[in-house]
Amino acid sequence: MSKIIVLGAGMVGSAMAIDMAKNHDVTLMDINADVLKKVQQKAETLSVQVLDVTNKSALQNSIKPFDLVICAVPGFLGFKTMEYILEAKKNVVDISFFPENSLLLDKLAKENDVTAIVDCGVAPGMGNILLGYHNERMKVTGFECLVGGLPKVKKWPFNYKAPFSPVDVIEEYIRPARYVENGQMVVREVLTDCELVEFEKVGTLEAFNSDGLRTLIDTMPHIPDMKEKTLRYPGHVEYIRALKDSGFFNDDPVEVGGTKVSPLEFTSKILFDEWKLGETEEEITVMRITIKGEQQEIVYTLYDEFCTRTQTSSMARTTGYTATATANMFLEGLFPEKGVFPPELVGRHEACFNYILNYLKDRNVVYNMETRPIKKA
Amino acid sequence: MSKIIVLGAGMVGSAMAIDMAKNHDVTLMDINADVLKKVQQKAETLSVQVLDVTNKSALQNSIKPFDLVICAVPGFLGFKTMEYILEAKKNVVDISFFPENSLLLDKLAKENDVTAIVDCGVAPGMGNILLGYHNERMKVTGFECLVGGLPKVKKWPFNYKAPFSPVDVIEEYIRPARYVENGQMVVREVLTDCELVEFEKVGTLEAFNSDGLRTLIDTMPHIPDMKEKTLRYPGHVEYIRALKDSGFFNDDPVEVGGTKVSPLEFTSKILFDEWKLGETEEEITVMRITIKGEQQEIVYTLYDEFCTRTQTSSMARTTGYTATATANMFLEGLFPEKGVFPPELVGRHEACFNYILNYLKDRNVVYNMETRPIKKA
Numbered sequence: 001m002s003k004i005i006v007l008g009a010g011m012v013g014s015a016m017a018i019d020m021a022k023n024h025d026v027t028l029m030d031i032n033a034d035v036l037k038k039v040q041q042k043a044e045t046l047s048v049q050v051l052d053v054t055n056k057s058a059l060q061n062s063i064k065p066f067d068l069v070i071c072a073v074p075g076f077l078g079f080k081t082m083e084y085i086l087e088a089k090k091n092v093v094d095i096s097f098f099p100e101n102s103l104l105l106d107k108l109a110k111e112n113d114v115t116a117i118v119d120c121g122v123a124p125g126m127g128n129i130l131l132g133y134h135n136e137r138m139k140v141t142g143f144e145c146l147v148g149g150l151p152k153v154k155k156w157p158f159n160y161k162a163p164f165s166p167v168d169v170i171e172e173y174i175r176p177a178r179y180v181e182n183g184q185m186v187v188r189e190v191l192t193d194c195e196l197v198e199f200e201k202v203g204t205l206e207a208f209n210s211d212g213l214r215t216l217i218d219t220m221p222h223i224p225d226m227k228e229k230t231l232r233y234p235g236h237v238e239y240i241r242a243l244k245d246s247g248f249f250n251d252d253p254v255e256v257g258g259t260k261v262s263p264l265e266f267t268s269k270i271l272f273d274e275w276k277l278g279e280t281e282e283e284i285t286v287m288r289i290t291i292k293g294e295q296q297e298i299v300y301t302l303y304d305e306f307c308t309r310t311q312t313s314s315m316a317r318t319t320g321y322t323a324t325a326t327a328n329m330f331l332e333g334l335f336p337e338k339g340v341f342p343p344e345l346v347g348r349h350e351a352c353f354n355y356i357l358n359y360l361k362d363r364n365v366v367y368n369m370e371t372r373p374i375k376k377a
Numbered sequence: 378m379s380k381i382i383v384l385g386a387g388m389v390g391s392a393m394a395i396d397m398a399k400n401h402d403v404t405l406m407d408i409n410a411d412v413l414k415k416v417q418q419k420a421e422t423l424s425v426q427v428l429d430v431t432n433k434s435a436l437q438n439s440i441k442p443f444d445l446v447i448c449a450v451p452g453f454l455g456f457k458t459m460e461y462i463l464e465a466k467k468n469v470v471d472i473s474f475f476p477e478n479s480l481l482l483d484k485l486a487k488e489n490d491v492t493a494i495v496d497c498g499v500a501p502g503m504g505n506i507l508l509g510y511h512n513e514r515m516k517v518t519g520f521e522c523l524v525g526g527l528p529k530v531k532k533w534p535f536n537y538k539a540p541f542s543p544v545d546v547i548e549e550y551i552r553p554a555r556y557v558e559n560g561q562m563v564v565r566e567v568l569t570d571c572e573l574v575e576f577e578k579v580g581t582l583e584a585f586n587s588d589g590l591r592t593l594i595d596t597m598p599h600i601p602d603m604k605e606k607t608l609r610y611p612g613h614v615e616y617i618r619a620l621k622d623s624g625f626f627n628d629d630p631v632e633v634g635g636t637k638v639s640p641l642e643f644t645s646k647i648l649f650d651e652w653k654l655g656e657t658e659e660e661i662t663v664m665r666i667t668i669k670g671e672q673q674e675i676v677y678t679l680y681d682e683f684c685t686r687t688q689t690s691s692m693a694r695t696t697g698y699t700a701t702a703t704a705n706m707f708l709e710g711l712f713p714e715k716g717v718f719p720p721e722l723v724g725r726h727e728a729c730f731n732y733i734l735n736y737l738k739d740r741n742v743v744y745n746m747e748t749r750p751i752k753k754a
Binding site for chain 1: 533534535616618619620622623624625631632633634636638639640642643646647648650651
């Protein structure tokens with residue numbers, strides 16, 4: 001039993017704290033006392049503590065007694081928070097998905113003799129782990145990740161509820177997508193190249209360009225083709241693009257009734273309300289990872305649902321349990337390297353890979369693998 | 378030659394002033410001096426004067442020397458402005474399309490021995506005139522008006538430019554539609570009952586419920602079926618409904634960056650920019666009026682384009698020239714009645730009807746009439 005601190009009591013942070021508390025002494029921290037109180041009602045063995053992670057000394061003092069930090073703060077706070085954690089010489093598993101390059105902190109982590117595993121969710125996260133594993137065992141020529149979190153009940157027009165911060169969803173609809181094609185990094189407009197894709201138990205979904213490759217662009221320079229696309233119910237992208245093309249996502253403030261308002265900020269606000277996922281609203285996670293080799297392609301498919309028994313969202317399950325799997329794997333000493341590591345550098349080790357997949361399987365997050373021979377023209 | 382004053386130097390007001398100036402001594406008034414200056418460059422014989430129509434005494438003093446007022450102020454100012462004009466004992470032709478019931482001013486007009494002809498545009502306006510005419514000459518059993526002002530160049534997603542105040546366009550997308558069905562007034566949700574309709578020179582357009590019958594509901598109580606629908610390029614309504622259904626047209630303010638903002642006000646602002654019709658941007662007006670009798674139906678079709686020679690928009694031509702036709706008809710003594718009159722009460726007189734249609738034809742605004750026998754089941 002180790003002493004674990006989880007930073008951030010959002011939907012995923014709470015689920016991780018509850019999961020870790022099964023085998024460890026866990027403290028959950030958040031800036032919001034009400035949120036903490038609510039989580040504690042679900043898991044009595046959990047300790048909670050109010051903390052503002054932007055207060056450097058408070059943060060560094062709070063994490064002192066712990067063996068491992070699991071960080072699930074909002075993305076815009078992620079990089080700075082990780083820097084403070086590494087300065088304090090603490091090991092960390094991170095799913096804040098911050099926009100900055102995590103490898104900039106690699107030197108600090110090595111100097112302080114600690115380990116940071118970043119981007120440890122479902123996507124990014126499991127896609128990287130799967131690719132990391134197979135990349136060591138075959139010549140990979142292509143990688144594709146299709147992924148989406150979707151509500152079970154579809155409300156027109158967007159047919160969408162945000163299983164994580166809507167501000168991050170909208171950010172994903174703005175940032176251009178970085179792909180690798182024929183060995184070159186290319187930038188594609190986000191929300192483009194829509195294609196219809198069939199998924200068992202779900203039906204037809206729409207996949208479009210989004211910027212999800214992240215560290216893979218740097219860590220897998222030998223793979224000539226890599227892309228990530230986001231999945232939504234058909235129609236969603238069309239309405240998002242209608243908003244975007246007519247100025248609703250613009251950043252330049254416009255004057256409304258005497259005050260300056262940012263269209264993007266305003267639109268986000270409206271969509272937050274429209275996309276608010278009810279606490280017990282059922283949602284699913286759908287993912288298909290294709291790893292292409294010279295003779296065969298390996299396809300992993302995930303279909304995961306809201307857990308009615310534990311009232312845990314599928315996004316919390318698939319994202320959070322990947323991070324708790326990684327945390328437990330780390331605590332068991334399976335990954336002794338020091339520095340900052342994206343998940344592909346963890347998944348390449350057979351023991352790590354198996355540990356994580358089995359941990360997830362125990363929680364009924366199941367990746368079905370299929371192998372198909374490549375047809376030569 | 379009469380002395381005419383035109384209130385409002387918007388797109389339509391200016392076109393009317395220029396048209397009236399061919400045969401009369403015309404003064405154009407507006408609150409905006411720059412706008413007036415620009416119009417005067419196009420028509421040197423025009424006098425201009427800055428005036429705030431909400432300043433009652435200034436308005437009543439200004440209009441004193443004139444034989445007739447043509448009123449083209451924004452809708453929300455229309456009713457009050459007309460009241461001031463009638464109080465000042467002046468005749469008026471109005472195209473401000475104010476939301477209030479114009480007949481409330483009938484008593485005032487009669488007491489002051491003056492004439493007000495209201496809603497004198499293309500729709501409302503010409504539809505009323507045509508129905509007023511035929512209603513005196515056959516038993517009318519049904520009336521339908523399909524009408525739209527559209528840009529020639531279509532920009533996704535809305536494929537629309539507003540040929541009149543966008544705030545009035547959006548107001549039309551909110552106000553429920555009042556129809557007459559089987560002799561009963563019914564209220565229908567606006568933007569519903571979309572149907573595809575074919576138009577020569579344009580192709581397929583989409584017609585949807587809108588609230589355009591206005592005075593006809595009261596003045597034609599014996600006609601069992603009457604409806605008005607707005608025409609747009611296909612797709613427009615779907616995107617408008619997507620906005621509306623997801624809260625962008627709500628009136629209740631939401632908090633954005635510390636200030637309260639009305640979604641409707643904000644959305645209007647964004648759409649104003651998106652729908653801004655360039656001064657020389659070509660647009661068209663499309664209308665189909667169907668007047669059903671027992672043996673036959675009479676169909677009038679209008680297709681009108683931006684006039685490149687005079688740089689006059691089609692909306693200004695079709696709306697403004699109906700009003701200037703009516704003004705000239707009035708000045709020639711063809712309509713001597715006192716009180717407030719919607720156009721259907723003018724159109725019923727053969728001489729008035731012919732005068733207006735010929736006046737429009739001279740300006741190449743042509744209503745093609747077709748008569749079709751009714752097929753009995």
